Amino acid sequence: xxxxxxxxxxxxxxxxxxxxxxxxxxxxxxxxxxxxxxxxxxxxxxxxxxxxxxxxxxxxxxxxxxxxxxxxxxxxxxxxxxxxxxxxxxxxxxxxxxxxxxxxxxxxxxxxxxxxxxxxxxxxxxxxxxxxxxxxxxxxxxxxxxxxxxxxxxxxxxxxxxxxxxxxxxxxxxxxxxxxxxxxxxxxxxxxxxxxxxxxxxxxxxxxxxxxxxxxxxxxxxxxxxxxxxxxxxxxxxxxxxxxxxxxxxxxxxxxxxxxxxxxxxxxxxxxxxxxxxxxxxxxxxxxxxxxxxxxxxxxxxxxxxxxxxxxxxxxxxxx
Amino acid sequence: xxxxxxxxxxxxxxxxxxxxxxxxxxxxxxxxxxxxxxxxxxxxxxxxxxxxxxxxxxxxxxxxxxxxxxxxxxxxxxxxxxxxxxxxxxxxxxxxxxxxxxxxxxxxxxxxxxxxxxxxxxxxxxxxxxxxxxxxxxxxxxxxxxxxxxxxxxxxxxxxxxxxxxxxxxxxxxxxxxxxxxxxxxxxxxxxxxxxxxxxxxxxxxxxxxxxxxxxxxxxxxxxxxxxxxxxxxxxxxxxxxxxxxxxxxxxxxxxxxxxxxxxxxxxxxxxxxxxxxxxxxxxxxxxxxxxxxxxxxxxxxxxxxxxxxxxxxxxxxxxxxxxxxxxxxxxxxxxxxxx
Numbered sequence: 001x002x003x004x005x006x007x008x009x010x011x012x013x014x015x016x017x018x019x020x021x022x023x024x025x026x027x028x029x030x031x032x033x034x035x036x037x038x039x040x041x042x043x044x045x046x047x048x049x050x051x052x053x054x055x056x057x058x059x060x061x062x063x064x065x066x067x068x069x070x071x072x073x074x075x076x077x078x079x080x081x082x083x084x085x086x087x088x089x090x091x092x093x094x095x096x097x098x099x100x101x102x103x104x105x106x107x108x109x110x111x112x113x114x115x116x117x118x119x120x121x122x123x124x125x126x127x128x129x130x131x132x133x134x135x136x137x138x139x140x141x142x143x144x145x146x147x148x149x150x151x152x153x154x155x156x157x158x159x160x161x162x163x164x165x166x167x168x169x170x171x172x173x174x175x176x177x178x179x180x181x182x183x184x185x186x187x188x189x190x191x192x193x194x195x196x197x198x199x200x201x202x203x204x205x206x207x208x209x210x211x212x213x214x215x216x217x218x219x220x221x222x223x224x225x226x227x228x229x230x231x232x233x234x235x236x237x238x239x240x241x242x243x244x245x246x247x248x249x250x251x252x253x254x255x256x257x258x259x260x261x262x263x264x265x266x267x268x269x270x271x272x273x274x275x276x277x278x279x280x281x282x283x284x285x286x287x288x289x290x291x292x293x294x295x296x297x298x299x300x301x302x303x304x305x306x307x308x309x310x311x312x313x314x315x316x317x318x319x320x
Numbered sequence: 321x322x323x324x325x326x327x328x329x330x331x332x333x334x335x336x337x338x339x340x341x342x343x344x345x346x347x348x349x350x351x352x353x354x355x356x357x358x359x360x361x362x363x364x365x366x367x368x369x370x371x372x373x374x375x376x377x378x379x380x381x382x383x384x385x386x387x388x389x390x391x392x393x394x395x396x397x398x399x400x401x402x403x404x405x406x407x408x409x410x411x412x413x414x415x416x417x418x419x420x421x422x423x424x425x426x427x428x429x430x431x432x433x434x435x436x437x438x439x440x441x442x443x444x445x446x447x448x449x450x451x452x453x454x455x456x457x458x459x460x461x462x463x464x465x466x467x468x469x470x471x472x473x474x475x476x477x478x479x480x481x482x483x484x485x486x487x488x489x490x491x492x493x494x495x496x497x498x499x500x501x502x503x504x505x506x507x508x509x510x511x512x513x514x515x516x517x518x519x520x521x522x523x524x525x526x527x528x529x530x531x532x533x534x535x536x537x538x539x540x541x542x543x544x545x546x547x548x549x550x551x552x553x554x555x556x557x558x559x560x561x562x563x564x565x566x567x568x569x570x571x572x573x574x575x576x577x578x579x580x581x582x583x584x585x586x587x588x589x590x591x592x593x594x595x596x597x598x599x600x601x602x603x604x605x606x607x608x609x610x611x612x613x614x615x616x617x618x619x620x621x622x623x624x625x626x627x628x629x630x631x632x633x634x635x636x637x638x639x640x641x642x643x644x645x646x647x648x649x650x651x652x653x654x655x656x657x658x659x660x
Contacts, residue, residue: 046523046525047494047523145611159613160385189384189385190384190550190591190594191594191609192384192613194594195609195611202606216523216524216525218598219524219553219598220596222596222598222599222600222602222603223602223603223607225600225603242603243600245600246599247600256525257525258598260525260528261524261598262528262531262553262557263553263597263598264552264592264595265597266597270528270557271528272532273525276493
């Protein structure tokens, strides 16, 4: 008997380039990674490294100025890039995978009650009647901790934390296998943020959902990460288990990132990373981190391959 | 003249000798009107705040959204009028100042905003943005203005200054924009700097750089600094004392390292628990923090305002009477009945 594919998602050589008046922006440049079921991978990187574009590439939420979009995305055993848009819309988006976008709380429709917004995916993708969909929405509200009488309120009547929970409910209502969250808590207070992460941890174990969390906040990412993937200038430069990454990252950029995080406890002083990431338009040849790297040497003028070490990946000549 | 010295037994920091800034029983209430004219209660944004700031001291004011820290800061900047109480700068009560003296006060207080891009007019280049405070304060000679601008840009490590003068805000990175905002705050050689979440809209890796810059400017110019933030993990790199605000009041005030090692107020403990250090162990446990949200400032809870969410609430006491300030360490204070 064929064992069910334990990997919820497998991404191969994913590319997303945008056409702009200044040139081609190579936002996502041959990204490879996979995720096992029931686990969470965190994608970290600075602003402009391509992480939000990666989320859009995975979910096929493309703007009009795409110049290249290629690669393979396997959801369990189904290769989704081969599907046409209509099939994708019906079978994949918001059915198998959903998204909580950046500043989701501001993306709620201000003139529709929140209960109806959470019910909508069930009506659109599963053909539910409104009554039945609203019941499902009620269950979701209970899961995410929003009081049930809020079903009939408008977004402006809710606080930021509540709106973010509503956005989360909207992404989870169709019981997808995979939820992508793009900076889910960046505008929220400390305690609200911690409560949302408590919620995500519960969903991971109780509802068997897998998560891809995209953030630039490394400290908070440790709250849910089983694996950590680091993006730099459109490329994945390291993928490591969370255990190893937070103690001993491999890639020089990861090391610098970890050293720049302010901490409540401990004696080390954080160090900042000098310089800036390269532009995604005409990125430099060779290793893109070379000019900021303290360990650069002569091989670095060539683009390093991805090396596999103990199940982790590192894109750096130091590990040849 | 420092006439209205608080009569309350302030067991916290002893009254400083000639503090730079003194906040005395400050209350800032905003009136709510129904249908535009009917009185409908008050939002009690700042509800009885007292503290002193020394000349070259950095303090952090920490609290969540809606605790009143921004209203407090705006009152210090004279963008809000106090409903009661006083803001005293170098011995002068701010509310009583007339327009010339007020202008001088404003040039003595620099303000670093949270959103660097939103803080700058997009149609003005860096030179024009930095010239504005100089022109307003009567610096007439263009060469003098240019010299001062170049000097302040070098101080915020944007050199060569000439390269940045013709640029517009959108041509700079987030970190660079914030440096320009800091330059603008420093250009009139202020004595006090108020920084409202100066790094929360910047990338995590750039935050340290900007905080280090602020810290070095503070040391070099002996500035008093008020650093407002909700991110506790940055506080120990850039402050000496920390004030925790909740629902319009200060509930704990301690030296930073003592607060982190030995928090007293249950709300402070919750804030520390909610802040993460990067550690893979975090993913295996749930954080033990109170549910719910900070209360409405229109009808705050009776007694101690944290009591509905407090895991250590003492029934019969906490919901009835607001706790006084109890001493914590030599210089600190905590407003909590647990320390009676």
